Amino acid sequence: MKSMTxxxxxxxxxDDYTIxxxxxxxxxxxxxxxxxxxxxxxxxxxxxxxxIRSIAKRGRIELYLNLTFKNPDxxxxxxxxxxxxxxxxxxxSMSKLTALSFKPDLNLFLTLSHLWKNKDxxxxxxxxxxxxxxxxxxxxxxxxxxxxxGANLSKDIxxxxxxxxxxxxxxxxxxxxxxxxxxxxxxxRVEQLLQDLNVTINEDKLLTELAIMADKLDVSEEIxxxxxxxxxxxxxKNNQEVGRKLDFYLQExxxxxxxxxxxxxxxxxxxxxxxxxxxxxxxxxxxxNLE
Numbered sequence: 001m002k003s004m005t006x007x008x009x010x011x012x013x014x015d016d017y018t019i020x021x022x023x024x025x026x027x028x029x030x031x032x033x034x035x036x037x038x039x040x041x042x043x044x045x046x047x048x049x050x051x052i053r054s055i056a057k058r059g060r061i062e063l064y065l066n067l068t069f070k071n072p073d074x075x076x077x078x079x080x081x082x083x084x085x086x087x088x089x090x091x092x093s094m095s096k097l098t099a100l101s102f103k104p105d106l107n108l109f110l111t112l113s114h115l116w117k118n119k120d121x122x123x124x125x126x127x128x129x130x131x132x133x134x135x136x137x138x139x140x141x142x143x144x145x146x147x148x149x150g151a152n153l154s155k156d157i158x159x160x161x162x163x164x165x166x167x168x169x170x171x172x173x174x175x176x177x178x179x180x181x182x183x184x185x186x187x188x189r190v191e192q193l194l195q196d197l198n199v200t201i202n203e204d205k206l207l208t209e210l211a212i213m214a215d216k217l218d219v220s221e222e223i224x225x226x227x228x229x230x231x232x233x234x235x236x237k238n239n240q241e242v243g244r245k246l247d248f249y250l251q252e253x254x255x256x257x258x259x260x261x262x263x264x265x266x267x268x269x270x271x272x273x274x275x276x277x278x279x280x281x282x283x284x285x286x287x288x289n290l291e
């Protein structure tokens with residue numbers, strides 16, 4: 001099992017530049033990849049995304065790239081003067097219309113990444129190679145953290161499943177007693193009612209009807225199906241997209257245990273049912289963090 005929550009960081013220091021990747025992820029219903037990288041590297045993002053999709057199936061993943069150039073000539077940057085002049089012209093026009101003072105600060109253009117472009121319109125091959133290599137290293141560290149967290153979640157889920165199995169043993173014993181007691185209780189009530197009404201009916205037919213009524217309280221089939229779902233959960237733990245499958249089986253588990261509580265009509269059984277549902281809810285909370 002892998003958790004959708006993870007963290008990874010990797011830095012590469014070269015003579016001409018320094019690359020630093022930082023990856024953070026949290027749970028999400030689908031795979032959502034968010035890049036926060038320099039503007040001039042947008043063209044590389046589809047390749048990076050393919051690499052990520054080969055590792056991750058679900059989760060909200062944020063990737064931060066810090067790229068610092070030591071050699072200013074390594075990447076041939078050009079400032080988009082036409083765009084900057086057009087922006088200044090519009091601001092001057094607004095200043096005249098509003099009578100507001102306007103004093104441009106050229107230093108602010110350093111923060112507008114879309115105004116800085118590569119003259120050659122291409123990224124050096126060495127940089128491209130180092131970017132994808134360092135990304136893979138960061139992803140490896142990030143994936144290990146997800147695997148470690150997934151192992152902890154798997155252990156917790158296994159403990160919860162075992163606890164539910166123990167509860168079901170108690171539930172089965174209680175149900176057997178409950179059916180017998182309900183049968184005797186119904187028999188006494190019917191016999192008392194017949195005596196009060198001074199009515200006589202066939203004893204065999206009475207017992208047959210009472211047995212049918214008492215049998216409706218039996219939830220052995222529901223427990224059997226519930227055990228089957230729990231067994232299925234244990235078998236899918238090493239498959240991909242565990243979270244989705246686990247969520248499906250948990251829905252079926254809740255349906256069966258709810259039926260047990262509704263049919264049994266017994267306080268002691270209701271207490272066990274509540275405890276089973278509470279434990280299933282804990283598993284569901286864990287499953288929401290699984291890929």
